[in-house]
Each structure stands twice: as structure tokens, then as C-alpha cells.
Amino acid sequence: SEDRTWWKEAVVYQIYPKSFNDSDGDGVGDIQGIIDRVDHLDDLGIDVVWLSPVYASPHADNGYDISDYRSIDDRFGDMDDWERLRDELHARDIKVVMDLVVNHTSDEHEWFEKSRRREDGYEDYYYWRDPAEDGGPPNNWESFFGGETWSWDEQRQQYYLHLFDEKQPDLNWEHPQVREDIYEMMNWWLEKGVDGFRMDVINLISKTRGLPDGEAGDWQTGVEHFMNGPRIHEFLQEMYDEVLAGRDVMTVGEMPGVDIDEAKQYTGADGDGLGMIFTFEHMNLDHDGGRWDLHEDYEAWDLRDLKEFVGRWQRGLAEEGWNSNYLGNHDQPRIVSRFGDDGQYRVESAKLLGTFLLTLSGTPYVYQGDEIGMTNVDWEHLDEVVDVDTINHVELLMAEHDIDDYQELRGFVNARSRDNARTPVQWDDSDSAGFTDGEPWLKVNDNYTEINVAADRTADDSVFEHYRDLVDLRHERDVFVYGEFEMLLPDHEHIFAFTQSLDDERVLVVLNFSDEPRTVDLGESDGRLLVSNYDDPATDLPTLTLAPFEATVFEV
Numbered sequence: 311s312e313d314r315t316w317w318k319e320a321v322v323y324q325i326y327p328k329s330f331n332d333s334d335g336d337g338v339g340d341i342q343g344i345i346d347r348v349d350h351l352d353d354l355g356i357d358v359v360w361l362s363p364v365y366a367s368p369h370a371d372n373g374y375d376i377s378d379y380r381s382i383d384d385r386f387g388d389m390d391d392w393e394r395l396r397d398e399l400h401a402r403d404i405k406v407v408m409d410l411v412v413n414h415t416s417d418e419h420e421w422f423e424k425s426r427r428r429e430d431g432y433e434d435y436y437y438w439r440d441p442a443e444d445g446g447p448p449n450n451w452e453s454f455f456g457g458e459t460w461s462w463d464e465q466r467q468q469y470y471l472h473l474f475d476e477k478q479p480d481l482n483w484e485h486p487q488v489r490e491d492i493y494e495m496m497n498w499w500l501e502k503g504v505d506g507f508r509m510d511v512i513n514l515i516s517k518t519r520g521l522p523d524g525e526a527g528d529w530q531t532g533v534e535h536f537m538n539g540p541r542i543h544e545f546l547q548e549m550y551d552e553v554l555a556g557r558d559v560m561t562v563g564e565m566p567g568v569d570i571d572e573a574k575q576y577t578g579a580d581g582d583g584l585g586m587i588f589t590f591e592h593m594n595l596d597h598d599g600g601r602w603d604l605h606e607d608y609e610a611w612d613l614r615d616l617k618e619f620v621g622r623w624q625r626g627l628a629e630e631g632w633n634s635n636y637l638g639n640h641d642q643p644r645i646v647s648r649f650g651d652d653g654q655y656r657v658e659s660a661k662l663l664g665t666f667l668l669t670l671s672g673t674p675y676v677y678q679g680d681e682i683g684m685t686n687v688d689w690e691h692l693d694e695v696v697d698v699d700t701i702n703h704v705e706l707l708m709a710e711h712d713i714d715d716y717q718e719l720r721g722f723v724n725a726r727s728r729d730n731a732r733t734p735v736q737w738d739d740s741d742s743a744g745f746t747d748g749e750p751w752l753k754v755n756d757n758y759t760e761i762n763v764a765a766d767r768t769a770d771d772s773v774f775e776h777y778r779d780l781v782d783l784r785h786e787r788d789v790f791v792y793g794e795f796e797m798l799l800p801d802h803e804h805i806f807a808f809t810q811s812l813d814d815e816r817v818l819v820v821l822n823f824s825d826e827p828r829t830v831d832l833g834e835s836d837g838r839l840l841v842s843n844y845d846d847p848a849t850d851l852p853t854l855t856l857a858p859f860e861a862t863v864f865e866v
């Protein structure tokens with residue numbers, strides 16, 4: 311982390327294209343819709359856009375099931391649109407990072423179609439197996455979306471492996487030609503001017519040879535055979551040599567089930583050549599086993615666990631590797647509903663979370679809509695939900711717990727569903743929140759008349775403006791990017807306080823993660839206020855009385 315580079319200093323903004331902005335009234339967001347809103351991004355001051363998949367896809371998983379890596383889906387536009395978007399972003403000094411989904415393709419990809427016909431050269435592009443002796447699936451691995459990881463193919467008369475949906479068959483990375491095809495495709499996109507890749511579940515691409523049964527445990531059965539598998543480092547190093555070496559690009563590997571030592575292998579100086587990874591530890595704070603394990607208190611989490619996690623990773627990658635910081639994305643509930651208060655203190659807590667995200671060392675990722683404090687949704691009926699992960703898990707839970715009325719699970723779904731983050735961005739208070747002139751593909755949150763970009767940006771206490779100020783501050787002061795993190799009050803249940811130091815600069819961040827006033831002694835006697843989310847901030851160091859969800863940053 312001693313080497314300074316643009317992507318370490320960048321603030322990344324994630325766009326989920328289906329839900330961002332619709333320009334043609336078909337109810338689905340599109341690339342022209344993004345172009346129409348590029349100034350919103352520019353005003354926020356972000357440096358990089360990570361675009362969730364826009365490639366040709368049947369959308370069984372909203373584009374994470376790709377049928378052609380080299381074309382743009384009709385829903386979103388065409389390659390000319392994409393090139394115009396690239397140019398509009400580049401003209402504003404904003405880089406564009408594409409989602410790279412290469413653990414699996416769609417079953418409608420021509421490779422899969424050739425493979426199921428056993429066409430010459432394509433027989434082994436995927437994991438095909440005969441049934442087990444009892445006629446059932448070849449092993450006991452469980453899917454991320456619940457249920458089995460094997461589906462029967464009538465045409466080929468064999469099972470194929472899918473760690474996600476049955477329409478997302480896993481590519482066989484053992485086959486050298488598969489890897490060559492992927493590297494060639496990556497090079498093709500880099501030559502078109504993309505500035506990097508976010509690599510979808512990239513630590514799942516190597517599976518234990520022979521695909522043996524997994525041990526049943528707290529998590530999905532089989533993870534020990536497909537997370538950080540035996541050839542993962544070899545494959546990533548090869549990708550580095552074939553594609554990334556010598557190019558000034560940003561890479562971030564999405565990696566469920568990774569610890570700090572592994573993170574160093576993936577991103578460290580003598581590692582595999584990735585820039586950074588997304589870890590999931592903090593996404594598991596509100597559940598023990600799987601996120602869909604039904605238990606009481608499914609919304610409860612403990613700030614001390616978050617502190618333990620953040621402290622460990624901030625320090626763990628301080629010398630080697632690099633942190634990427636996120637609180638939410640398109641797979642998670644809305645951050646203000648999960649970690650803040652989406653009622654009385656929505657504005658304050660949305661700003662507190664922004665303060666937190668943008669003052670940690672590492673590269674921060676802002677998810678669309680969080681810059682105005684968008685919230686979770688009430689999923690009144692299951693037929694309002696589109697997400698395959700939610701629907702599958704609800705069906706499994708109903709069977710497993712003998713539930714026949716969705717209403718018994720509604721609260722749990724409201725807390726967990728990925729669709730919370732996928733509702734259309736609320737631009738203004740007109741019909742469908744200004745997202746579309748048509749019928750939106752997923753319902754708009756009812757609160758759009760109150761919570762929307764137009765209203766927020768004209769309000770005195772704008773969440774957007776708070777984010778923008780923090781982005782500016784981060785650009786001005788390297789201490790927020792490269793600082794050395796030190797936790798204060800590690801055992802406090804409600805206050806998250808830390809300092810960052812770099813050379814002779816030091817900053818103190820104090821966050822009250824509760825809906826009550828809290829008084830703390832920080833042991834710092836002098837400080838100049840840099841940021842606050844209240845009009846009358848607490849500034850009397852060393853003892854501060856913080857209002858509910860008050861967030862304060864000092865130079866000390």
C-alpha cells in the first residue's frame with residue numbers, strides 16, 4: 311500500500327443498470343438513461359463507475375447470466391450506446407469498470423449450446439457428470455440460491471454443475487481453451503477502453519478435482535471444494551500474465567469466504583496481481599449460518615462485531631494488499647435500513663454511514679441511491695419479488711418450516727431480499743419516481759414522493775451534499791486514503807471512534823450508531839471540526855456528547 315495509484319485514491323460508484331434510469335419507456339433502465347444522468351455522478355465527484363453487467367443475457371439473474379460477452383443486451387441499448395457512455399464518462403475524468411462474470415455463463419451462451427451437443431472442442435467447457443449410483447446428482451454441493459447445484463440436461467443426458475441458478479452453468483476452468491477464450495475477451499474489452507474489472511465470485515473458479523462430496527456444516531455444503539480452490543492462485547496468475555500485466559487497470563475480486571491471509575495472497579506485492587477484493591465478513595453480522603437461515607431477531611447485530619471486523623481488516627492490509635470498503639451493493643439490503651435508522655433518523659444515519667465509508671483507509675464503493683439515503687421496501691406479496699435468490703429461498707423455507715402463508719415470512723424477506731437494493735432509483739416525485747415513463751420492471755418504493763434526488767439535492771440537510779463534501783475532503787487529504795487506522799473505545803456498544811494518521815496529519819472520526827445521545831471521553835483535547843451531520847455539532851473535546859446518529863470528523 312506504499313505505492314500510490316489512482317484506484318487507491320478513487321471513490322467508486324456502482325450502477326445497477328436495470329434500475330438506474332430508463333430513457334425509452336420500456337420500464338427497464340438503459341445505457342442512454344445513464345448518459346442522461348452522468349452529471350449527477352460528476353456533481354457527486356466520484357472517480358470510477360462500476361457498471362453491473364450490461365451484456366447480452368436472458369436475465370435469469372439480471373445479467374449475471376451472460377449469453378454473449380461481446381455484445382450489449384437489447385434492453386440496455388447497443389455497442390454504440392456503450393461507447394458513448396464510455397466517452398461521456400471519460401470526458402469528465404470518470405473511469406469505467408466492467409463486471410466480469412466468468413465463473414459461469416448463461417445456458418444460452420453458444421459455448422453451452424455447443425457443449426450440450428458435444429460439439430468438437432466444446433465437450434468439456436462445463437462440468438458434465440453422469441448420475442450417482444442411485445441416479446441422483448453427482449455430489450451433495452448446495453447452490454448459493456438454495457437447493458441442488460446439479461441439473462439434468464435432456465439433450466446431453468448428463469448432469470451439469472451450477473453453483474448459482476440452473477441457468478448459470480459453471481465454466482470448467484481446468485480446460486485451457488476456456489481460459490484462453492476468457493483472456494481474449496478481457497483483452498478485447500481493455501482495447502475498447504475499459505479501465506478495469508470487478509470480478510464476480512472469482513474465488514470460486516477452481517474446484518477440487520473429482521468434485522467430491524462436501525461436509526455438511528453451518529454454511530452451504532461443498533464450500534471447501536469450490537471456495538479458494540486448489541488452482542485458484544495459478545489461474546489468477548495466468549490471467550495476470552495474459553491480460554493484466556503492464557496495464558494500468560483497476561481490479562477488484564468479489565470473494566465470499568476469504569480471510570486476511572488469503573486476501574494478501576490475492577492482492578499483495580508477491581500475490582496473484584489483483585488490486586483488491588470484496589470480503590463478506592461484515593455482511594454476515596446479522597446472521598450466523600446462511601443469510602436465509604430463519605431465526606428470531608434477524609435484524610439484530612452488534613456494533614462491537616463490526617468494529618472487530620473493520621479494525622482487523624484495516625490493520626491487516628495496512629502493509630500488504632489493499633482494502634475495498636463497502637456497506638451495501640445490489641446483493642444486500644439498503645444500508646440505512648440495515649445499519650442505520652430508516653425512520654426518524656434516516657437523514658442523520660444515512661450521513662453517518664457515508665461518513666464512515668468515506669473516512670476508512672482503502673477504496674470506498676458507493677451504491678446507487680445510497681447518496682440520497684434510499685431505504686428497504688415492504689414486499690407485501692411474493693409476486694412483487696423478482697430476485698431468483700429470494701424466491702427460491704422463500705419456497706425452500708416454506709417447505710422446510712411447514713409455512714403456507716407468505717405473510718409469516720414477509721418481515722424476514724423485507725430484511726433480507728436483494729430486491730431492496732434493486733428498486734428503481736428515485737429521481738423525483740413524478741410517477742414512477744421519474745425512473746420511467748412506462749411500467750417499472752420492479753416496484754418503486756412508496757416513499758419516493760418524499761425521498762428522491764430532486765428533493766434531496768434542494769434540501770438544506772441534503773444527504774447528497776454530505777456525500778459530496780466527504781468525497782471532496784477525501785480527494786484533498788491523503789490521510790483518509792493512506793492513513794494508519796487506530797481504533798478507540800473498542801468495547802463501546804454504540805460509538806465507533808477511530809483515528810487515521812499519515813505523516814504529521816491526524817484525523818479523528820466519531821460516530822454514534824444509536825438513536826440516543828451518548829457521552830464519551832476520547833482522550834483528545836484539541837481538534838478542529840472538519841465534518842458534521844448536525845447544525846450544532848458536539849465539539850467540546852475531550853468529552854463529547856453526541857446526538858442520535860451524530861457523526862463528527864476532527865483534525866487533531
Ligand code: TEU
Pocket residue numbers: 371374375411454455474510511564566601640641699
Ligand atoms: O454474488 C455472489 C454472492 O456470493 C452473493 O452475494 C450472492 O448474491 C448471495 O450470497 C445470494 O444469497 C455475485 C453477484 O454479485 C450476484 O448478483 C450474482 O447473483 C451472483 O454473483 C452470481 O453471478
